[in-house]
Amino acid sequence: MPGARFGALLVKESIQIVRDPSSILIALVLPLILLFLFGYGVSLDANVVRIGLVVEQAEGPAEDLAAAFQASRYFEVEVASDIRALEDDLVAGIIRGIVVIPATFDRDFGSADGQAAFQVIADGSEPNTANFVQNYATGVWNTWLAQQTAIGEGQAPVIALAPRFWFNPELASRYFLVPGSMAIVMTLIGTLLTALVVAREWERGTMEAMMATPVGILELLLGKLIPYFVLALGSMALCTVLAVTLFGVPMRGSVPALLAISMAFLLPALGQGLLISAATKNQFVASQAALLSGFLPAFLLSGFIFEIDSMPTVIQWITVIVPARYLIASLQTVFLAGDIWALFLPNIGAMLLIGLVFFVLAARSTKKRLD
Amino acid sequence: MGGRLRALIRKELLAALRDPRSRMMLIMPPLLQLLVFSYAATLEVTNVSIGVLN
Numbered sequence A: 001m002p003g004a005r006f007g008a009l010l011v012k013e014s015i016q017i018v019r020d021p022s023s024i025l026i027a028l029v030l031p032l033i034l035l036f037l038f039g040y041g042v043s044l045d046a047n048v049v050r051i052g053l054v055v056e057q058a059e060g061p062a063e064d065l066a067a068a069f070q071a072s073r074y075f076e077v078e079v080a081s082d083i084r085a086l087e088d089d090l091v092a093g094i095i096r097g098i099v100v101i102p103a104t105f106d107r108d109f110g111s112a113d114g115q116a117a118f119q120v121i122a123d124g125s126e127p128n129t130a131n132f133v134q135n136y137a138t139g140v141w142n143t144w145l146a147q148q149t150a151i152g153e154g155q156a157p158v159i160a161l162a163p164r165f166w167f168n169p170e171l172a173s174r175y176f177l178v179p180g181s182m183a184i185v186m187t188l189i190g191t192l193l194t195a196l197v198v199a200r201e202w203e204r205g206t207m208e209a210m211m212a213t214p215v216g217i218l219e220l221l222l223g224k225l226i227p228y229f230v231l232a233l234g235s236m237a238l239c240t241v242l243a244v245t246l247f248g249v250p251m252r253g254s255v256p257a258l259l260a261i262s263m264a265f266l267l268p269a270l271g272q273g274l275l276i277s278a279a280t281k282n283q284f285v286a287s288q289a290a291l292l293s294g295f296l297p298a299f300l301l302s303g304f305i306f307e308i309d310s311m312p313t314v315i316q317w318i319t320v321i322v323p324a325r326y327l328i329a330s331l332q333t334v335f336l337a338g339d340i341w342a343l344f345l346p347n348i349g350a351m352l353l354i355g356l357v358f359f360v361l362a363a364r365s366t367k368k369r370l371d
Numbered sequence B: 001m002g003g004r005l006r007a008l009i010r011k012e013l014l015a016a017l018r019d020p021r022s023r024m025m026l027i028m029p030p031l032l033q034l035l036v037f038s039y040a041a042t043l044e045v046t047n048v049s050i051g052v053l054n
Helices: A002-019 A021-041 A061-071 A084-092 A105-110 A127-150 A174-204 A206-211 A217-245 A255-280 A283-300 A313-319 A323-336 A341-365 B002-018 B020-040
Strands: A049-055 A075-080 A097-101 A119-122
Touching: A002 A021, A002 A217, A021 A174, A021 A217, A049 A061, A049 A084, A049 A127, A061 A075, A061 A097, A061 A105, A061 A127, A075 A084, A084 A097, A097 A127, A119 A127, A174 A206, A174 A217, A174 A255, A174 A283, A174 A323, A217 A255, A217 A341, A255 A283, A255 A323, A255 A341, A283 B020, A313 B020, A323 A341, B002 B020
Parallel strands: A049 A075, A049 A097
Antiparallel strands: A097 A119
16 A cells, blocks of 8 residues: 555654654754854854044044043044054054044034045955945044034025845844854755755665665655755744844734745755755765755855845846745745745745756666666 | 875865766856856845835
């Protein structure tokens, strides 16, 4: 009876998973490590930036502006009266920028056409920090200008820009890093673990033993995949619980939506793992291929850390076939924005399509022959 | 010891480069990774799609 046979295969695979230490390692320990790494370790957040401040003539508005910089909670300021004293520090990386308020500032600020200028020098060897220096300096300047206008000293700006940050008002980077690392975890379990395990069976010859039985190809493949499917969903559940309770990531969507997205992603992930193991039949090569074609694209090309829109067009076309791209977009939406089915359905469709292609290729590579 | 070591190194290199599959594994992935990922990994934000409400 095919039903009983299939059930027996499932039980066998599940027992094998529980017995295998590498499965437990990759399915339980690795997700925890990754989650903690991206939740606490990696931070793309705004932080306190060390800068130098050169005030060439400390009186009047110049002194006021200097005090505003020193009082800002984004800057840790080192004051000097000459820029040459700070240049060495900038080159050494001790400070990340220099703000120079020239001696002509007082005179220009009070004059009729009101064109006072001060200089912000940022260390461009770290572009991210340089951007922060520029933006914070602009922020301090705008705040100070608004204060001056309030006490009647300055001119009100013609257009007032009031930025609002939807979905993530505190701009906490872990709110998108933690859902993203869940995608990495699922890729690791779905692609790497499956590829390793099936390739191991090919290497050890137990696959040949299975082929000597009346078991069909479909039963064989499904019997391998379903336990790993369940394992990956279990890992995903663990990561979600940790994300919400420990890291405080808001969960504004519904759990069924999250489940639907994850299940749709596991299809291409598992299919890819199966295809790699069927094509290579060798544990080492399978792990290399899984890391190169599964993990690295999921990490670098999926929009997890690096924006897809900012990549060159050719690379953007390549990301279309990376299933993790659709998962990251959907995960970040389901956690931070809510249930937006107009976004989920096309992404789920794309993932299912890619999964179908992988499965067809894998089934064709796994012939019940030994050559 | 030096001569033996050199002979072993030579043998390993020949063995690795003889097999077409390991030749490919040594040359293709680094090239691919260099080209694709160094273009992809950018912290700049450009081409942002925005909506304007008038």
